[in-house]
Amino acid sequence: MKCKVEKSKISGQIVCPPNKSYSHRAIFLASLAGKNSSVENVLLSADTKATIETCEKFGAEIKLENSTIIVKNPIKIGTKVAEINTENSGTTMRIASGIASLFSEEITLTGDASLQKRPMQPLLDALSSMGAQCSSTDGKPPIKIKGKIKGGEVKIPGNFSSQFISALLISAPLTENGINLTIEGNLVSKPYLDATISTMRKFGVTVQTLIPYKRYNISPQIYKECTFTVPIDFSSLALLLSANVLNGEDITIKGNIGNLPQGDEVFIDFLEQLGVQVTMDDEQIKIKTPEKLSGGKFDLSNSPDLLPPLAILALKSSSPIEIFNVKHARLKETDRIAIVSRELVKLGIKIQEKEDGLILEASENISGAELNSEEDHRLFMAFCIAGMYVGNCTVTDPESVQVSYPNFVEEMNRMGANLEIQ
Ligand SMILES: O=C(O)C1=C[C@@H](OP(=O)(O)O)[C@@H](O)[C@H](O)C1
Ligand SMILES: C=C(OP(=O)(O)O)C(=O)O
Numbered sequence: 001m002k003c004k005v006e007k008s009k010i011s012g013q014i015v016c017p018p019n020k021s022y023s024h025r026a027i028f029l030a031s032l033a034g035k036n037s038s039v040e041n042v043l044l045s046a047d048t049k050a051t052i053e054t055c056e057k058f059g060a061e062i063k064l065e066n067s068t069i070i071v072k073n074p075i076k077i078g079t080k081v082a083e084i085n086t087e088n089s090g091t092t093m094r095i096a097s098g099i100a101s102l103f104s105e106e107i108t109l110t111g112d113a114s115l116q117k118r119p120m121q122p123l124l125d126a127l128s129s130m131g132a133q134c135s136s137t138d139g140k141p142p143i144k145i146k147g148k149i150k151g152g153e154v155k156i157p158g159n160f161s162s163q164f165i166s167a168l169l170i171s172a173p174l175t176e177n178g179i180n181l182t183i184e185g186n187l188v189s190k191p192y193l194d195a196t197i198s199t200m201r202k203f204g205v206t207v208q209t210l211i212p213y214k215r216y217n218i219s220p221q222i223y224k225e226c227t228f229t230v231p232i233d234f235s236s237l238a239l240l241l242s243a244n245v246l247n248g249e250d251i252t253i254k255g256n257i258g259n260l261p262q263g264d265e266v267f268i269d270f271l272e273q274l275g276v277q278v279t280m281d282d283e284q285i286k287i288k289t290p291e292k293l294s295g296g297k298f299d300l301s302n303s304p305d306l307l308p309p310l311a312i313l314a315l316k317s318s319s320p321i322e323i324f325n326v327k328h329a330r331l332k333e334t335d336r337i338a339i340v341s342r343e344l345v346k347l348g349i350k351i352q353e354k355e356d357g358l359i360l361e362a363s364e365n366i367s368g369a370e371l372n373s374e375e376d377h378r379l380f381m382a383f384c385i386a387g388m389y390v391g392n393c394t395v396t397d398p399e400s401v402q403v404s405y406p407n408f409v410e411e412m413n414r415m416g417a418n419l420e421i422q
Pocket of ligand 2: 047089090091305332333378
């Protein structure tokens, strides 16, 4: 399927979707805690449904009431587990692998074609060093894990994905000995580790930080019952804000902003650097956009998911937008550096692809094109927003929005966009 995109102006109010990363973490931790933990304002998307189904396979009983998840019975370590398929969700795959290592029976985890290309070896090596037997296809899913790990000293490289470290932290309190964790090299996507630790704290577990983003100690503990409320998703908000900058007229974005750490909040600073005025309180965000953005250099090491919404702002920028320090964006649902470079050039943006980022500059000749999003939800949404600015575009794979923002197309059209699924 594809989506035809005509030049569009959008206006009015829109509610930002709940946060995907916190929904995953809270569903897992509520399922590991005692009876009757709940997660309010949970994101219900294909990725978070994969997490719910994974917890059910691990033996949890979960009830859904409107947008609240209630765990009737927690995960039972030792339940006989059939194969787990986490579909397109890297977060689910990584955290579930950590939990699988607490079971003594072998568990197979797999995912869709995209997930089968994403790295798992550093996490499997870390679990093996604690006594698990792990196998995989070239370090990628499908993988097999046979625990059970007892904990102890573990080392893991930080330069591929913070999700490996989140996975070890979440499983650590449930090991016999606890875990002493050392992160080797520079850690990417650091705020996602803060998100993991904050969520663990809400569920009554303490992570001792010996050296931030380097050394952690987690003693044996139990997760305690909690009612967790999920805040808005700054990664989805970044897409809404870039839609507003390129195509918006008097838009108000609503949602529970909360005070939990979110690396992608830095998008607000990026917009200000580009010359956009942002007004924000606890419940809503409004912006005022200049005729032309001013360009600049942006370090996305801690916020890789901002690459698509930031890259498309080059369309309205008088100077280049340089994105750097984000080689790990190549390890997502697609190689986002390569695909953004390959596709946005079709609109007439001049692009230099670097190993760790992109330099993008608008040209005189901006025109519509057929854009291939390669079934990557963030690329599909960013390309549609770019298409709304340029006009006369098509973007492939509209169904990918199910992963993080299921009603994206309907919401854009409600606000006046001209997106037609064909
Ligand atoms: O833990 C998480 O919820 C996530 C961590 C980040 O991945 P990496 O740590 O692999 O960069 C981010 O890109 C992803 O969308 C969600
Ligand atoms: C990379 C992403 O998610 P995950 O790693 O969970 O697949 C994403 O949502 O952009």
